[in-house]
Amino acid sequence: APSALTVRASYADELVKTAKTVASPGRGILAMDESNATCGKRLASIGLENTEANRQAYRTLLVTPPGLGNYISGAILFEETLYQSTVDGKKIVDILVEQRIVPGIKVDKGLVPLAGSNDESWCQGLDGLASRSAAYYQQGARFAKWRTVVSIPNGPTALAVKEAAWGLARYAAISQDNGLVPIVEPEILLDGEHGIDRTFEVAKQVWAEVFFYLAQNNVLFEGILLKPSMVTPGADCKERATPQQVADYTLKLLQQRIPPAVPGIMFLSGGQSELEATLNLNAMNQSPNPWHVSFSYARALQNTCLKTWGGRPESVKAAQDALLLRASANSLAQLGKYTGEGESEEAKEGMFVKGYVY
Ligand code: 5MM
Helix, strand or coil: CCCHHHHHHHHHHHHHHHHHHHCCCCCEEEEECCCHHHHHHHHHCCCCCCCHHHHHHHHHHHHCCCCHHHCEEEEEECHHHHCCECCCCCEHHHHHHHCCCEEEEECCCCEEECCCCCCCEEECCCCCHHHHHHHHHHCCCCEEEEEEEECCCCCCCHHHHHHHHHHHHHHHHHHHHCCCEEEEEEEECCCCCCCHHHHHHHHHHHHHHHHHHHHHCCCCHHHCEECCCCCCCCCCCCCCCCHHHHHHHHHHHHHHHCCCCCCEEEECCCCCCHHHHHHHHHHHCCCCCCCEEEEEECHHHHHHHHHHHCCCHHHHHHHHHHHHHHHHHHHHHHCCCCCCCCCCHHHHHHHHHCCCCC
């Protein structure tokens, strides 16, 4: 019988190719994998019920804007969407492929309290993951996503960091065995009053352990994508950082901790405003990097789009235009060429007030 390493080798070329496609110039990931509970919160914010029909309508809106594939290379789906069709009977997965967007799948089963820790959490989902991953591949998924979180105000304890890193590494190995490029997402939550130096120290420790266990689990680095948080001050820290500072800290840490074999660094937005997320990404792409430095945003791509839609069929086009605007802005930021052109006056004023430098 072939060993696990032989099985993984059979997918090696495909994994590398998929990762490179997702990490292609001027493109990034649309994270639209809200679990039903999270999607319910988003829909409630515009006064809609959390029904399958409403989730289907919203997800259809997100994947169908013409030209979306010029800016978006991959879309992360929740399991329901991977198996879902539009009201017209077209599979969402087929629409993505026609748009040149690689379908991905959230495979974690969410966060639960971590016994023995300081009120921290761990991410479930390893049981049955191999068979689920094989089924997702059959259904058209080519990459996977597993999000675990680390809290600064609650520690992080050594236990929580080790659990987060080990879980990501086991998931990554299982994904690669089944032909899915694992997106490795160790999110360091924004919550807290800590300054940017503290975030830097915590992220340094977390990324080191993640890559240690990835190596121990024989994960092919050329066939993964990293989805980290940017290094920023805590959300309640009075001393705010400019995009230049965020870029300096984040790139410094990437250089110290992330092997150049990793093809793409696809940042999460983590509660930053749409503009902040774009400006920070743009600042990180002002000079060449060893990796493709891009985005895998949920809220920072969807916020205005969702509000503009508001559940009204007549607002679908305007909502799609809002999504295209954010996607194209982040595409330019991936290329380091974002100037704010095409943003609303309100958004630009926000940029000016915050004193951002281009
Ligand atoms: C879309 O939200 C994803 C799933 O969240 P839940 O498991 O809570 O439903 C989430 O993993 C998301 O992909 C990342 O947090 C990045 O999103 P942001 O909004 O931080 O860019």
